[in-house]
Amino acid sequence: MKLRVDIMLKEGVLDPQGKAIGHALGTLGFKGVGEVRVGKTIELEVAETDSAKATAQAKAMAEKLLANQVIEDFRVSVI
Amino acid sequence: MQVAVIVFPGSNCDRDAAVALERALGKKPLMLWHADTELPKLDLVVLPGGFSYGDYLRTGAMAAHSPIMREVVARAAKGMKVLGICNGFQVLCESQLLPGILLRNRSLKFVCRSVTLRVENNNNDFTRQYQQGQELSLPVAHGDGCYFAEPDTLKQIEDRGQVAFRYIDNPNGASRDIAGIFNEKGNVLGMMPHPERAAETLHGSTDGVALFASVVKALA
Numbered sequence: 001m002k003l004r005v006d007i008m009l010k011e012g013v014l015d016p017q018g019k020a021i022g023h024a025l026g027t028l029g030f031k032g033v034g035e036v037r038v039g040k041t042i043e044l045e046v047a048e049t050d051s052a053k054a055t056a057q058a059k060a061m062a063e064k065l066l067a068n069q070v071i072e073d074f075r076v077s078v079i
Numbered sequence: 080m081q082v083a084v085i086v087f088p089g090s091n092c093d094r095d096a097a098v099a100l101e102r103a104l105g106k107k108p109l110m111l112w113h114a115d116t117e118l119p120k121l122d123l124v125v126l127p128g129g130f131s132y133g134d135y136l137r138t139g140a141m142a143a144h145s146p147i148m149r150e151v152v153a154r155a156a157k158g159m160k161v162l163g164i165c166n167g168f169q170v171l172c173e174s175q176l177l178p179g180i181l182l183r184n185r186s187l188k189f190v191c192r193s194v195t196l197r198v199e200n201n202n203n204d205f206t207r208q209y210q211q212g213q214e215l216s217l218p219v220a221h222g223d224g225c226y227f228a229e230p231d232t233l234k235q236i237e238d239r240g241q242v243a244f245r246y247i248d249n250p251n252g253a254s255r256d257i258a259g260i261f262n263e264k265g266n267v268l269g270m271m272p273h274p275e276r277a278a279e280t281l282h283g284s285t286d287g288v289a290l291f292a293s294v295v296k297a298l299a
Binding site: 013014016017020064065066068070071 | 136137140144173179180182183184185186187225227228229252
């Protein structure tokens with residue numbers, strides 16, 4: 001089974017990379033671009049076939065390694 | 080007294096740290112590979128600067144889960160001293176030996192120059208040979224040195240005197256100009272500036288010497 005873990009910086013954590021991208025979009029002539037935030041997506045393949053169990057497994061992986069919960073939130077979805 | 084430097088794939092300040100330690104100690108420290116699972120009896124472990132595991136995922140994140148770090152975390156809980164410099168500081172945060180995390184520099188630029196720091200707490204085995212409030216010139220070389228922690232955590236570390244060093248001229252946007260912090264018990268120190276690169280006259284500064292001398296003296 002394949003899962004996707006989306007990781008985003010928490011509200012309030014400064015994202016200078018997002019700011020730089022927003023600035024570049026403005027320079028390219030894209031009008032009205034507000035806040036830009038950059039995250040990451042990790043796709044995982046697991047042997048587990050039950051989607052609830054696989055989701056729980058991916059959640060444990062995110063808590064332990066994939067995300068740092070001091071600064072990041074994550075969301076697990078089955079692909 | 081037994082001292083070790085841990086070498087991760089991608090460490091690049093391990094030998095500089097070893098030289099600075101050898102001068103303070105009078106003998107060579109052990110060099111331990113990240114995949115080792117058993118630590119000999121040690122009084123001090125140094126996690127050096129560099130780009131462990133190519134900074135994959137987050138700086139220090141992969142190293143924090145390497146086999147040797149499990150043992151370092153367990154020993155630190157029993158009072159063994161741990162010093163993390165630059166990438167070593169990032170590893171200490173990711174392994175939760177220290178609170179908070181190091182984010183990308185606010186400027187998005189890699190900063191490589193000497194900075195001025197102030198000693199915020201010299202009542203610790205790592206900093207005792209400095210004067211309280213003394214200004215030091217140490218080099219920094221990092222892209223992810225912006226210290227961040229939740230407001231409650233920041234207040235806690237300030238109240239408990241866990242801030243070891245503060246930048247006079249903040250090079251990376253770190254919260255409250257924090258350049259280095261202790262853990263609550265004071266046996267773990269993480270710092271972004273490089274004391275091992277300010278350890279002899281030819282380095283341009285010898286302000287890092289007192290840090291190694293302090294901890295070696297405390298352990299003697």
